[in-house]
Amino acid sequence: MTARRATHEDRGDDEAPEAEDDHGGVHEDRARGRVGQPVEEPAAGLGKAVLATRDTAGVERLLPRDLVALTPGTNTDHDALLRELAQVRRDGYAVDRSENSADVQCYAVAIVPRHSAVVTDAVSVSVPLFRHTDELAAQTIARLLEVNDRLRKVS
Template sequence: MSAAETGGAQVKSAVRTVELLEFFAGSPGMHTLAAVQEAVRYPKSSLYMLLRTLVELGWVETDATGTRYGIGVRALLVGTSYVEGDEVVAAARPALDRLSGDTAETVHLARLDGTDVVHLATRRSPHHLRPATRVGRRVPAHATALGKALLATYDDERVRRMLPRTLPALTERTITDREELIAELGAVRARGWAADREESTVGLRCFAVALPYRVPARDAVSCSVPAARLTPAHEQAVRDALLDARERLALATRRL
């Protein structure tokens, strides 16, 4: 085998490793070898050897029977180091704390990754009725206030290239038509904030603003409120608090 062929095989192996880890990251829980093979479509023998290697290195774990596989603790360590080392996350902490205190609602800092948003930091509401949340959660951008706030910083043609004509529905209220979404993004640009009307989770409303330290924006901050607790006065207070947080974050991130 030539050096070029060896290099190609090594690259292919690296790609498969990353794809396999991304499968586990996006599919929580434990999976049989057959289920993993059906998802990734690798030859079973190659997949088994790759899984054995990743188990030995701690990137993948097995259950007590050794026949089911899931994401390993090494992936957590890498993910944690990404968040802990991120300059925006560090700079945003005081503003997130202030926003959480001002609204008494759940607050998120998220980043656009392709056509999804990924939660980088969160502050949980003190109320018993509050949304489930975690750092690392990935949600389609078109169905969230965070995503709309970020997509609105792109021009319409770029959004058309990024998103398909028909968008997947997370709830009955999700906008599934790309042109309808683009029309809403125009409204987001005009008013300076985005809203999610139970489009990602039934019973949950969300409001968000993009951080202006980069254009198009990469990061956004949101406040999520159970619809049962959202009055017109509380909605206005949440939006005002978000706009204030955006100004504070603009100052905190101006040199990043």
């Protein structure tokens, strides 16, 4: 099982885009990873979205014994992760709260194919925390769920 992500590097850009925050600071907008590169599934929105399509026993078989902390916010507690995946199942989307990349919030949905029981892919949107608002989060989640509905009709 591999979740995949796109970054500015995959578009051929040499440098990550920079943006000024409300306090005059400049931040580099660089996501960890590249298209086709596996991500640390339990720490990433993409991985959580895919993992949540499996039942608890299936998730437990896939998880490593020790969950690796990629940032100070990474959840390394198995029981807490299982509770979070149950929430993802209820909501239909996953949230990465600076767990995979510091200072980035990510929203993701699994792409559930019509003709297969195995889910291996997800789509996500990452937002630097200095740009994050509740309104942007709600819009992002709504768009991801809409895209997911469209993808289910064609996949």
